[in-house]
Amino acid sequence: MMSKIRINRLSKAYDGNQVIHNIDMEVEEGELVVLLGPSGSGKTTLLHGIAGLVHMDQGSIYFDEECIDQVPIEKRNAVLVDQSLLLFPHMTLNQNIGFGLKMRGMSKKHIDEKVKALVALLELGGHENKRPNEISGGQMQRVAIARALAIEPRVLLLDEPFSKLDIVLRKNMQKFVRGLQKKLGITMIMVTHDKEEALSMADKVAVLLDGTIQQFDTPDKVYERPASRAVADFFGMRNYIEGYVENGQLVTELGVFRTHHKEGLKLTYVFRPEEIYIDHEAFEGALGVIINRTYLGDKITYEIACKEQIIYHITLQHKALKPGDTVKVNFDFKNAVYFETASDNKEKLTC
Incomplete structure (x- = not known):
């Protein structure tokens, strides 16, 4: 039994x-x-x-x-x-x-x-x-x-x-x-x-x-x-974007993004490499430079320098991008996991 x-x-x-x-x-x-x-x-x-x-x-x-x-x-x-x-x-x-x-x-x-x-x-x-x-x-x-x-x-x-x-x-x-x-x-x-x-x-x-x-x-x-x-x-969620809410916007090192969060909150957003979007022809997004490209057969991984931060991206599409190329990096903040930094410095998960 x-x-x-x-x-x-x-x-x-x-x-x-x-x-x-x-x-x-x-x-x-x-x-x-x-x-x-x-x-x-x-x-x-x-x-x-x-x-x-x-x-x-x-x-x-x-x-x-x-x-x-x-x-x-x-x-x-x-x-x-x-x-x-x-x-x-x-x-x-x-x-x-x-x-x-x-x-x-x-x-x-x-x-x-x-x-x-x-x-x-x-x-x-x-x-x-x-x-x-x-x-x-x-x-x-x-x-x-x-x-x-x-x-x-x-x-x-x-x-x-x-x-x-x-x-x-x-x-x-x-x-x-x-x-x-x-x-x-x-x-x-x-x-x-x-x-x-x-x-x-x-x-x-x-x-x-x-x-x-x-x-x-x-x-x-x-x-x-x-x-x-x-x-x-x-679980390999390697991309972390930290910011704070001011005047209805999330202020980060990579740019300012619209948000629905309360004023004054400090947040850390988490993105998997496959949840990052890059395009060298996009008008919007954080400006970045590809510093590494790894071909893995069924996918390609990119490392992108955005200001002082490294962003990791995985794509199933065989994009003709190479190290040195300038791209725009975009994030789906609406559906992302994020952690609220409480006053005692303990992370609190919010979805």
């Missing part, structure tokens, strides 16, 4: 170094939540805490309404699959998949029936008697997941499971696992540093930075409406 997972004020430090701090999070039954963050952000420590591999310094973990802080690993029924997979090299695929059931004393008939069903579900037919070194990386991933599912865990935990796969196989496995999760209604928590992977697979994304959850929301909200400048930075 799958469980709802509730995490309440979890903290963990190693040798005085705070790895995670006051983590709160709820994962609904049948939901796929991705813990997303750079290396060292605390995401694996949090996952290992849920699995029971790491003892937390403070806080509690609940499966449904049951506090599992003192429940040993083997009784939590939270199964972890990481990038090492840990398949037994001397066993066949069938034996690997059925190993957990055998350790629990299940009958041979029950094990055979369960393994047969999982082999079909994970599309491993024809490989049942092969050993791990005789199958592909993607098939090994599916064997590890099948072995985890065999014991019917309350939650399935995945720690960067696709990191060792090539890009094509990785994409295929992302799609396969997401489809499997939806089909079975599994409660799943997955760790990754890959933003695209997180956004494409998750019901919700928890962005971990410096040991805290900076934002926990649906993929579109996390990407389109970052809750802080730190989250915006993490």
